[in-house]
Amino acid sequence: MEQAAASIASLLQNARHVTALTGAGISTAAGIPDFRGPNGLYTTGAYDAERVFDCRYFAKHPELLSAFSRDLLRMVSALQPCFTHRFLAALERSGYDVIVVTQNIDPLHQLAGSRCVYPVHGSYAEAYCVRCHNRWPTAEYANMLERADVPVCACGGVIRPDIVMFGEAVKYMPEAQAAVSDSDMLLVLGTSLTVYPAAALPSLAQGPVILVNKGPTGYYPKPDDICVDAYLDPLFRQVAVQMGLDVPD
Ligand code: OAD
Numbered sequence: 001m002e003q004a005a006a007s008i009a010s011l012l013q014n015a016r017h018v019t020a021l022t023g024a025g026i027s028t029a030a031g032i033p034d035f036r037g038p039n040g041l042y043t044t045g046a047y048d049a050e051r052v053f054d055c056r057y058f059a060k061h062p063e064l065l066s067a068f069s070r071d072l073l074r075m076v077s078a079l080q081p082c083f084t085h086r087f088l089a090a091l092e093r094s095g096y097d098v099i100v101v102t103q104n105i106d107p108l109h110q111l112a113g114s115r116c117v118y119p120v121h122g123s124y125a126e127a128y129c130v131r132c133h134n135r136w137p138t139a140e141y142a143n144m145l146e147r148a149d150v151p152v153c154a155c156g157g158v159i160r161p162d163i164v165m166f167g168e169a170v171k172y173m174p175e176a177q178a179a180v181s182d183s184d185m186l187l188v189l190g191t192s193l194t195v196y197p198a199a200a201l202p203s204l205a206q207g208p209v210i211l212v213n214k215g216p217t218g219y220y221p222k223p224d225d226i227c228v229d230a231y232l233d234p235l236f237r238q239v240a241v242q243m244g245l246d247v248p249d
Contacts (some may be wrong), residue, residue, distance in 0.1 A: 004228045005238035008210055011226070012243060014119060015096070015184035020088050021100045021176075021201055022109070025190020025213060029082040029233050031075065031108055037215060043230045055167040062158045064152045069161050070145040072106075073124065073138065081112035083247065087240055089113035090247040099179040101172070103191060103198050105163045107138075118172035118179070120198050122163035131157025157237040170197060180204045187211075189231055193218040212236075 016103050024034030029063065034040045041049040051057040052068045081089075089112040092098040100117045105124055109117045119125075127141035128134065132155040136144075144151035144159060151159040164170050180186055181204045188211040193199040199218055202209050209225040211217065212232055223225050228235065240247045 001228075001230055001235055002238060004226065004230065005235055005242055007226055008212075008228075008235075009242035011185055011208055011210065011240045012091070012096075016100075017097045017183040018091065018185055018187065019099045019101060019179045019183040020187040020189055021180070021191065021198070022104060022189045023191025023193075023213075024104060026084050026102075026232055027083060027104055027106050027108055028190070029105075029231075030079045030108060030246070032072075032079065034190070036194065053163075053165045055165040058160070058165060062160065065160065065165075066145060069124070069141075073142040073145065076106060076124070077108070077142075079108065079111075081108040084236045085109055085112035085114070086247050086249075087236045087245070088187075088231075090240070090245055092116075094245060098212060099183070101176040101179055101198075101201065103195065105161075105184045118175050120164070120170045120172050120176055122161070122171055124161050124163065126162045127151075127159050129153035129155060129157040129159050129164055131155050135162075138162070171195060176201060178202055181206055183207065185210065188217075188219065189213070191217065 017192045023060055028034050035042050041047055047068055052064050058065050085108045088098055088100060102119050103121050105121055124138050127136050132153060134153060153159055182202045185207045186202060186205040186209045188202055188209060188215055203217060211219055211227045212230055212235055214231050
């Protein structure tokens with residue numbers, strides 16, 4: 001792992017414009033399960049994940065996504081960003097241009113201090129009414145979920161989080177594509193790279209791709225790429241030391 005950390009540090013030291021494409025694996029150390037890892041939502045069956053995020057199922061049974069959202073929002077209020085979230089924010093503070101493209105619906109990148117975050121699968125930052133499109137911040141939506149199985153707007157429409165479900169268009173794709181193709185290097189962190197179109201983003205990278213993921217991914221590396229099968233936080237702690245980068249708690 002030390003060798004991998006040294007190689008990543010050295011590539012980062014020669015870059016200025018860095019894009020990070022992140023997935024659920026960057027947040028597992030905070031206690032949020034991923035989807036396809038050993039404790040993932042699809043693996044353990046804790047939720048019927050195929051249905052929770054299916055827009056056709058939601059149209060008929062909104063209570064399933066509401067129950068998932070209630071559990072997630074109760075948990076998220078107590079969560080802290082992991083080391084790797086904080087590493088990316090510290091890299092930005094130290095003078096790098098850092099753009100984060102995340103498939104995650106949690107707010108941990110923003111909480112860590114990253115300023116340019118494109119949540120391509122949406123986020124829980126806001127909820128909206130499916131009928132009149134009125135919007136509410138997440139704290140109000142969390143309160144609604146504590147009072148009703150399925151929050152309903154004054155107009156009668158169901159209120160849902162602003163996340164992307166299967167069958168819906170992803171968000172910020174032009175911005176994400178530009179970020180990947182314009183950066184000196186792409187970090188791909190904690191994602192199985194199996195869900196498109198996000199999984200196709202690394203193919204747009206002009207510079208080296210550094211992929212760190214515990215377990216297999218759908219990525220086919222180019223000769224200059226570095227792929228490391230490792231947990232993120234211990235590895236990026238070493239990268240920070242190698243770079244002399246201060247990453248506050
Ligand atoms: P996955 O669960 O598919 O992949 C997460 C990867 O991170 C797995 O390979 C894990 O083994 C790995 N992993 C877990 N903890 C790690 C750690 N601490 N360090 C390094 N690797 C770790 O999650 P995503 O690729 O993010 O979409 O999934 C993509 C999309 O599939 C999600 O955004 C979601 C889901 O369906 C929607 O909801 C639209």
